[in-house]
Amino acid sequence: xxxxxxxxxxxxxxxxxxxxxxxxxxxxxxxxxxxxxxxxxxxxxxxxxxxxxxxxxxxxxxxxxxxxxxxxxxxxxxxxxxxxxxxxxxxxxxxxxxxxxxxxxxxxxxxxxxxxxxxxxxxxxxxxxxxxxxxxxxxxxxxxxxxxxxxxxxxxxxxxxxxxxxxxxxxxxxxxxxxxxxxxxxxxxxxxxxxxxxxxxxxxxxxxxxxxxxxxxxxxxxxxxxxxxxxxxxxxxxxxxxxxxxxxxxxxxxxxxxxxxxxxxxxxxxxxxxxxxxxxxxxxxxxxxxxxxxxxxxxxxxxxxxxxxxxxxxxxxxxxxxxxxxxxxxxxxxxxxxxxxxxxxxxxxxxxxxxxxxxxxxxxxxxxxxxxxxxxxxxxxxxxxxxxxxxxxxxxxxxxxxxxxxxxxxxxxxxxxxxxxxxxxxx
Amino acid sequence: xxxxxxxxxxxxxxxxxxxxxxxxxxxxxxxxxxxxxxxxxxxxxxxxxxxxxxxxxxxxxxxxxxxxxxxxxxxxxxxxxxxxxxxxxxxxxxxxxxxxxxxxxxxxxxxxxxxxxxxxxxxxxxxxxxxxxxxxxxxxxxxxxxxxxxxxxxxxxxxxxxxxxxxxxxxxxxxxxxxxxxxxxxxxxxxxxxxxxxxxxxxxxxxxxxxxxxxxxxxxxxxxxxxxxxxxxxxxxxxxxxxx
Numbered sequence: 298x299x300x301x302x303x304x305x306x307x308x309x310x311x312x313x314x315x316x317x318x319x320x321x322x323x324x325x326x327x328x329x330x331x332x333x334x335x336x337x338x339x340x341x342x343x344x345x346x347x348x349x350x351x352x353x354x355x356x357x358x359x360x361x362x363x364x365x366x367x368x369x370x371x372x373x374x375x376x377x378x379x380x381x382x383x384x385x386x387x388x389x390x391x392x393x394x395x396x397x398x399x400x401x402x403x404x405x406x407x408x409x410x411x412x413x414x415x416x417x418x419x420x421x422x423x424x425x426x427x428x429x430x431x432x433x434x435x436x437x438x439x440x441x442x443x444x445x446x447x448x449x450x451x452x453x454x455x456x457x458x459x460x461x462x463x464x465x466x467x468x469x470x471x472x473x474x475x476x477x478x479x480x481x482x483x484x485x486x487x488x489x490x491x492x493x494x495x496x497x498x499x500x501x502x503x504x505x506x507x508x509x510x511x512x513x514x515x516x517x518x519x520x521x522x523x524x525x526x527x528x529x530x531x532x533x534x535x536x537x538x539x540x541x542x543x544x545x546x547x548x549x550x551x552x553x554x555x556x557x558x559x560x561x562x563x564x565x566x567x568x569x570x571x572x573x574x575x576x577x578x579x580x581x582x583x584x585x586x587x588x589x590x591x592x593x594x595x596x597x598x599x600x601x602x603x604x605x606x607x608x609x610x611x612x613x614x615x616x617x618x619x620x621x622x623x624x625x626x627x628x629x630x631x632x633x634x635x636x637x638x639x640x641x642x643x644x645x646x647x648x649x650x651x652x653x654x655x656x657x658x659x660x661x662x663x664x665x666x667x668x669x670x671x672x673x674x675x676x677x678x679x680x681x682x683x684x685x686x687x688x689x690x691x692x693x694x695x696x697x698x699x700x701x702x703x704x705x706x707x708x709x710x711x712x713x714x715x716x717x718x719x720x721x722x723x724x
Numbered sequence: 725x726x727x728x729x730x731x732x733x734x735x736x737x738x739x740x741x742x743x744x745x746x747x748x749x750x751x752x753x754x755x756x757x758x759x760x761x762x763x764x765x766x767x768x769x770x771x772x773x774x775x776x777x778x779x780x781x782x783x784x785x786x787x788x789x790x791x792x793x794x795x796x797x798x799x800x801x802x803x804x805x806x807x808x809x810x811x812x813x814x815x816x817x818x819x820x821x822x823x824x825x826x827x828x829x830x831x832x833x834x835x836x837x838x839x840x841x842x843x844x845x846x847x848x849x850x851x852x853x854x855x856x857x858x859x860x861x862x863x864x865x866x867x868x869x870x871x872x873x874x875x876x877x878x879x880x881x882x883x884x885x886x887x888x889x890x891x892x893x894x895x896x897x898x899x900x901x902x903x904x905x906x907x908x909x910x911x912x913x914x915x916x917x918x919x920x921x922x923x924x925x926x927x928x929x930x931x932x933x934x935x936x937x938x939x940x941x942x943x944x945x946x947x948x949x950x951x952x953x954x955x956x957x958x959x960x961x962x963x964x965x966x967x968x
Contacts, residue, residue, distance in 0.1 A: 363800075364808070365798075365799025572813050573812070575813075628749055628750065628761075629761060639753065640758060641753075664806060664809050664810075665765075665806075665810060666762075666810065667762060667810055667813065667814055669813035670815045670817075670818045675815065675817070675818060676759055676818055676821065677814075677818075678753075678758065678759050679759070679760075679761070679762030679763075681761065681762045681763070681765030681766065682765070682809075682810070683765070684806065685766065
């Protein structure tokens with residue numbers, strides 16, 4: 298009996314050891330040992346300028362700067378379902394920043410998600426996307442960051458729940474969901490398409506929001522750009538491969554470029570987290586790169602959108618919604634939802650209004666918002682928040698109304714959806 | 725059929741706006757008044773909120789003050805998430821323009837809310853506002869906010885025409901650090917010397933006062949500031965320990 302138990306024990310120990318070895322090995326894929334001697338960061342002005350441009354493309358500044366704080370000095374909390382992660386200080390301060398880092402260590406962080414001290418990094422830092430960035434681009438970004446004035450600002454410790462706060466859990470997550478690898482150019486595609494793919498999949502890390510995530514927070518395999526609810530933030534990043542959501546395939550290229558460059562186009566405008574991406578990142582990219590990104594996005598394999606059943610609101614709700622609309626909305630959006638070109642978006646025939654997922658509509662009604670003030674649209678119009686002036690039922694009624702009026706084909710919005718929006722809960 | 729309906733909707737769209745005359749509710753879309761409609765939903769038509777509600781009037785406040793508050797909200801020195809959210813992706817240049825738009829409005833003020841507080845409280849408030857408390861080294865409100873309490877252009881706000889709730893919550897926010905200004909934060913220093921009773925008395929008296937002279941801010945400080953204020957650059961300031 299005891300010998301059988303011992304046998305089972307030994308078997309179990311072996312299985313654990315094999316699994317641990319597997320996890321260990323999977324965490325070291327495509328990871329070369331650090332060189333004994335690293336070339337110092339280039340101080341050539343053209344390399345630094347290129348690094349600055351690439352850091353813009355990666356939107357590093359958004360997470361690595363706290364509101365009103367020194368640029369790149371970190372400290373901003375990234376809230377996740379597993380707790381809060383604090384972005385680190387990227388200025389070249391010796392003790393609190395990347396002052397002692399080498400270019401190989403920086404590359405290893407970007408490419409393998411491993412910090413200077415060997416610890417695994419949390420994928421809130423989007424290295425599952427940044428791993429596609431080339432070593433040359435990584436070195437340029439490193440040179441740029443090294444050229445900044447050092448700021449002494451220690452990064453707060455992450456506030457994650459057990460077991461997510463352990464390196465072991467992170468190692469298992471990475472073994473399951475992370476594979477490092479630079480993007481190979483597709484010979485059958487144009488240079489422009491390949492450049493777009495590199496920017497969208499790498500520094501642009503578009504998939505970090507626009508691809509749905511599983512329960513462990515990893516982007517779902519085979520679901521690229523199908524749209525995802527951003528946890529905690531509670532915004533829905535619409536599908537980039539669907540004409541029903543934010544797909545660009547049917548748009549003229551110029552309109553797609555205008556949206557990315559200025560935040561507004563004749564067909565749509567950006568809001569929520571995408572306003573930040575345009576404001577801090579995309580507006581600074583060259584026309585050429587934006588055209589490449591738009592070309593790649595327009596060429597994504599398109600989802601075959603089957604028609605959805607539409608749950609129409611009741612007559613009573615429509616009447617109430619129409620009243621609220623006339624009182625609060627028609628002033629800017631027009632009596633027939635026609636909007637006002639260049640200022641207030643049309644609601645009739647607007648896919649952001651008709652989209653099946655309604656969290657964004659609820660958020661916009663609650664919080665309002667301004668388009669980002671970009672070089673191409675420096676004095677944007679905005680929408681007021683209605684969180685104080687409209688109750689949940691009025692909000693649900695008016696949203697149901699705009700989704701069903703003027704030939705729009707969206708399902709009704711229920712009071713509970715608005716309530717959840719106020720509470721910042723998805724579903 | 726649905727294409728026909730949409731075409732009709734588009735035509736209705738093209739025709740409808742011409743039926744509206746441009747007025748305060750429908751300013752021309754290119755105007756600043758149209759661009760700040762997101763503000764006036766809470767701060768009142770054209771920014772002239774009355775003391776009847778919580779949200780403060782912004783029309784006619786000094787431009788530098790409004791600009792600093794917009795920056796403070798955007799950059800996290802003032803904590804009111806709905807404001808911070810609205811301003812998050814706006815530039816300094818545009819915020820300055822928004823501030824100047826509201827500062828330039830010269831609109832009548834509503835009469836104050838009738839005072840609810842007992843006479844003794846109002847008396848205490850009046851004394852603190854007009855004289856301060858020398859024994860506690862507490863400067864009078866009028867020392868900085870103008871003899872008639874309508875502010876001093878371009879950086880110091882007036883204190884009249886606001887609701888009692890708003891004044892209370894601002895003084896409270898300064899005491900707890902929820903509201904901050906550029907360092908050195910003189911108003912935080914003053915607010916932290918106030919007791920709960922002081923705050924209540926000051927707000928009761930201020931909210932009960934009519935706004936004189938259309939509320940226009942004074943053009944220059946009558947006296948040197950008793951404390952250095954980061955929000956009031958390039959103003960004569962007393963040396964440390966000076967006027968006080």
